Amino acid sequence: MGDDRYYTLAEGRPVANSKTAVLMRNGQGGGLGLLQDTHLIETLAHFSRERIPERVVHAKAVGSYGEFEATRDCSDFTCASFLNKVGKKTSVLQRVSTVGPESGSADTSRDVHGWSMKLYTDEGNLDWVFNNTPVFFIRDPIKFPSLNRSHKRHPQSHLPDATMFWDFHVGNPEGIHQLIILFSDRGTPKSPRYMNAYSGHTYKFTKADGSFTYAKIHIKTQQGIQNFSREEATKIAGKNPDYMIEDMFQAVERGDYPVWNVYVQLMSPEEAEKYEVNIFDMTKVWSHKDFPLQQIGRLTMNRNPRNYFADIEQAAFSPSTMVPGFAASADPMLQARLFAYPDAARYRLGVNYQQLPTNAAKAQVYSPFQRDGRMRLDDNYGGDPNYIGSSIKPTKFYQDVKGSSPGALSQHTDHENWVGEVAAYTSEITDADFVQPAALWGVIGREPGHQDRVIENLVLSVSEVKYPELRKAVYSLFSRVNKDLGLALEERTEAAIKAT
Ligand code: NDP
Numbered sequence: 001m002g003d004d005r006y007y008t009l010a011e012g013r014p015v016a017n018s019k020t021a022v023l024m025r026n027g028q029g030g031g032l033g034l035l036q037d038t039h040l041i042e043t044l045a046h047f048s049r050e051r052i053p054e055r056v057v058h059a060k061a062v063g064s065y066g067e068f069e070a071t072r073d074c075s076d077f078t079c080a081s082f083l084n085k086v087g088k089k090t091s092v093l094q095r096v097s098t099v100g101p102e103s104g105s106a107d108t109s110r111d112v113h114g115w116s117m118k119l120y121t122d123e124g125n126l127d128w129v130f131n132n133t134p135v136f137f138i139r140d141p142i143k144f145p146s147l148n149r150s151h152k153r154h155p156q157s158h159l160p161d162a163t164m165f166w167d168f169h170v171g172n173p174e175g176i177h178q179l180i181i182l183f184s185d186r187g188t189p190k191s192p193r194y195m196n197a198y199s200g201h202t203y204k205f206t207k208a209d210g211s212f213t214y215a216k217i218h219i220k221t222q223q224g225i226q227n228f229s230r231e232e233a234t235k236i237a238g239k240n241p242d243y244m245i246e247d248m249f250q251a252v253e254r255g256d257y258p259v260w261n262v263y264v265q266l267m268s269p270e271e272a273e274k275y276e277v278n279i280f281d282m283t284k285v286w287s288h289k290d291f292p293l294q295q296i297g298r299l300t301m302n303r304n305p306r307n308y309f310a311d312i313e314q315a316a317f318s319p320s321t322m323v324p325g326f327a328a329s330a331d332p333m334l335q336a337r338l339f340a341y342p343d344a345a346r347y348r349l350g351v352n353y354q355q356l357p358t359n360a361a362k363a364q365v366y367s368p369f370q371r372d373g374r375m376r377l378d379d380n381y382g383g384d385p386n387y388i389g390s391s392i393k394p395t396k397f398y399q400d401v402k403g404s405s406p407g408a409l410s411q412h413t414d415h416e417n418w419v420g421e422v423a424a425y426t427s428e429i430t431d432a433d434f435v436q437p438a439a440l441w442g443v444i445g446r447e448p449g450h451q452d453r454v455i456e457n458l459v460l461s462v463s464e465v466k467y468p469e470l471r472k473a474v475y476s477l478f479s480r481v482n483k484d485l486g487l488a489l490e491e492r493t494e495a496a497i498k499a500t
Contacts, residue, residue: 009038009039009042010042010046013038015039052313052348052349053347053348054102054103055097055344055348056148056344057099057100057114057148058097058098058099058114058116059097059098059101059102059103059105060097060098060101060102060103060104060105060107061095061096061097061098061114061245061312062095062096062097062107062192062244062245062248062249062312063093063094063095063096063305063308063311063312063315064093064094064248064249064252064301064302064303064304064305065091065092065093065094065301065302065303065304065305065311066091066092066094066257066299066300066301066302066303067089067090067091067092067299067300067302068082068089068090068091068092068117068119068262068297068298068299069087069088069089069090069297069298069299069300070082070083070084070085070086070087070088070089070090070296070297071086071261071295071296071297071298072086072294072295072296072297073085073086074205074296077205077207077213077215077266078205078206078207078213078325078326079206079207079208079324079325080121080123080126080205080323080324080325080326081121081122081123081323081324081325082119082121082122082123082126082323083296083297083325090119090120090121090122091119091120091362092117092118092119092120092299092301093117093118093120093311093315093358094115094116094117094192094299094301095114095115095116095117095312095315095317096113096114096115096116096132096192096195096244096248097113097114097116098111098112098113098114099111099112099113099114099148099151100148100151100152101152104241105241106236106237106238106241106243107241107242107243107244107245108188108228108232108233108234108236108237108241108243108244109188109233109237110182110183110187110188110230110233110457111151111182111187112131112132112133112178112182112187113131113132113189113192113195114129114130114131114132115128115130115131115132115192115195115197115219116128116129116130116315116317117129117130117299117317118315118317118321118359119323120361120362120363121323121363122362122363123323123324123325123363124321124323124361124363124365125321125323125359125361125363126321126322126323126326127317127318127319127320127321127322128199128217129317129318129319129337129341130197130198130199130200130217130219131197131198131200132186132189132195132196132197132198133178133181133182133186133198133200134198134200134216134218134285135177135178135181135200135282135283135284135285135436136175136178136200136282136283136333137169137172137174137175137178137179137283138172138174138175138282138283138333139174139281139282139283139332139333140332140333141332141333141335141336141337141340143172144333144336144340146168146172147168147172147175150164150165150167150168150169151165151168162461162462162464162465163464163465163466163467163470165461166461166462166465166470166471166473166474167470169474169477170470170473170474170477173429173433173477173480174283174429174433175283176433176434176437176477176478176480176481177283177284177433177436177437177440178283180437180440180441180444180454180481181440183454183457183458183461184444184450184453184454184457185227185229185450185453186225186227187227187457188227188228188229188230188232188233189225189226189227189228190226190227190228190244190247191226191243191244191247191248191251192244192248192258193221193223193247193248193251193258194221194223194224194225194226194227195221195225196218196219196220196221196225196260197218197219197260198216198217198218198219199215199216199217199218200216200282201216201282201319201328201329201331201333201334202214202215202216202267202279202280202329202331202334203215203216203217203326203327203328203329203334204326204327204328204329205264205266205325205326205327206324206325206326206327207325208324212269212327213266213267213268213269214266214267214268214269214272214279214329215264215265215266215267216264216265216285216286216291217262217263217264218262218263218264218265218293219260219261219262219263219299220260220261220262220263221258221259221260222258222259222260222261223258223259229453230453230456230457230460248301249304252301252302252303252304253304257300257301257302258300258301259298259299259300260298260299261295261297261298261299262295262296262297262298262299263293263294263295263296264293264294264296265286265288265291265292265293265294266291266294267279267286267291275290277436279329279331280329280330280331280332281331282331282333282334283433283436284436285436310356310357310358311358312358314349314353314356314358314359315358315359316341316342316344316345316348316349316353316354316356316359317341318337318338318341318342318345319334319337319338319341320337320338320339320341320342350373350374350375351373351374352373352374352375352376352377355375355376355377355378356377366381368381368384368385368386368395369386369387369388371386431480434480434481437481438481438482441481441482441485451485455485455488455489455492456492458478458489458493459489459492459493459496460496462474462489462493463493463496463497463500471490471493471494472490474489475487475489475490475493
């Protein structure tokens with residue numbers, strides 16, 4: 001309606017509404033194709049190139065647009081401009097995904113869910129690349145590829161493989177906290193609308209004076225947590241493998257906009273030094289009692305993408321995309337992700353991925369020392385110096401234009417003067433690693449029948465493990481959380497194996 005654009009080739013040549021028909025000598029049509037038929041050649045050649053590399057993790061997703069509204073003036077702990085005025089709104093892109101399975105897989109399968117957000121703030125983009133769980137399976141980044149491979153397909157059979165899954169986790173037991181969440185009801189959430197999201201990592205809110213506060217971020221659904229039972233999730237996986245995409249898309253389409261409240265837990269550097277938990281260990285939470293949640297904002301998703309490929313598939317999120325007032329902590333997992341995410345985007349989308357419309361900042365961008373490269377979309381800064389230190393056209397900084405400190409330097413605070421020897425990062429497990437999983441087992445016990453469901457979910461998976469010795473090691477792992485849990489798991493799993 002109202003669209004009088006006509007069909008052209010990609011270079012603009014109008015295309016006539018006629019079929020390719022080459023007459024044979026005998027007068028019959030449709031015999032020959034010619035290389036001069038650019039319309040045909042370009043149509044076929046482009047089709048073969050429609051797919052870009054699928055994300056190695058987080059391939060299956062749903063995305064939408066919306067807004068973040070600040071509900072608190074946070075200038076007491078950050079100079080981030082999007083948080084410095086009550087009622088200030090910032091537009092947001094959200095992408096929620098499963099982690100291990102491929103893009104065509106069922107989105108109700110048991111998995112952690114990725115939760116990425118791009119906040120298009122007036123001081124540049126801020127990406128929050130979170131999960132729907134507050135902890136993670138590992139705390140040493142070198143294990144990341146191994147973890148993910150063990151959750152994907154076996155290198156020989158090309159099948160998901162419970163033996164490989166549990167072999168990894170027995171060998172890397174620091175994931176026990178996350179495993180309990182994964183096998184709880186929260187491992188099969190109903191839809192993004194009914195999940196929480198968590199920063200997992202410790203981040204820092206910074207101020208222009210260089211001071212900082214450690215923070216964990218919690219995004220809590222206002223629709224209420226809702227999960228599928230194992231039986232429901234399995235049934236829906238067969239009936240509608242795209243259930244989550246459909247649920248989210250339709251809700252936004254009919255104006256039933258999902259809302260989340262956004263909270264922070266804040267910790268001073270002095271408190272961090274004394275706290276019983278290593279705040280750079282991603283397998284641990286900060287107790288709500290020790291560090292209560294404080295609301296800073298509200299998130300509402302209210303617009304579907306106009307085009308999935310352009311808006312969501314081409315979106316690239318990275319924890320390294322940060323604004324003045326928000327910074328990384330020394331968490332080794334986070335430090336590794338600061339490199340790995342943009343590196344993945346460069347491979348998947350090309351070196352100029354930040355110029356794609358869905359990734360482009362709405363704030364002004366002048367980055368003349370990143371030039372050229374494949375698929376440069378803008379004027380490439382014309383004749384501006386492509387080297388630092390020009391006296392002909394000196395580079396202006398924020399202060400030169402605005403007359404005040406940008407706060408930008410506040411990402412690099414003079415903090416964390418850690419003293420010690422440089423050593424390989426260790427992820428050895430101790431009894432302290434079982435304290436929070438045991439507390440979680442108690443939290444799960446508050447809900448009638450939930451502990452039982454966790455055990456049943458585990459039985460289904462552990463009973464697929466081929467080797468009795470490996471199964472024994474799994475029972476021992478869960479016994480360290482709670483003796484009765486380990487025993488019940490052993491009894492029910494071995495009984496299930498005998499019964500088959
Ligand atoms: P509280 O006793 O104050 O609260 C327990 C929290 O557990 C709830 O607020 C809820 O988090 C969360 N929870 C409930 N069911 C599940 C589940 N199946 N999977 C994951 N989380 C669930 O907590 P504490 O701060 O004293 O911590 C006790 C334990 O709770 C921790 O060891 C940790 O395992 C877990 N937990 C703690 C969180 C934290 O940031 N402190 C966050 C999430 C879990 P929510 O309100 O976020 O839904």
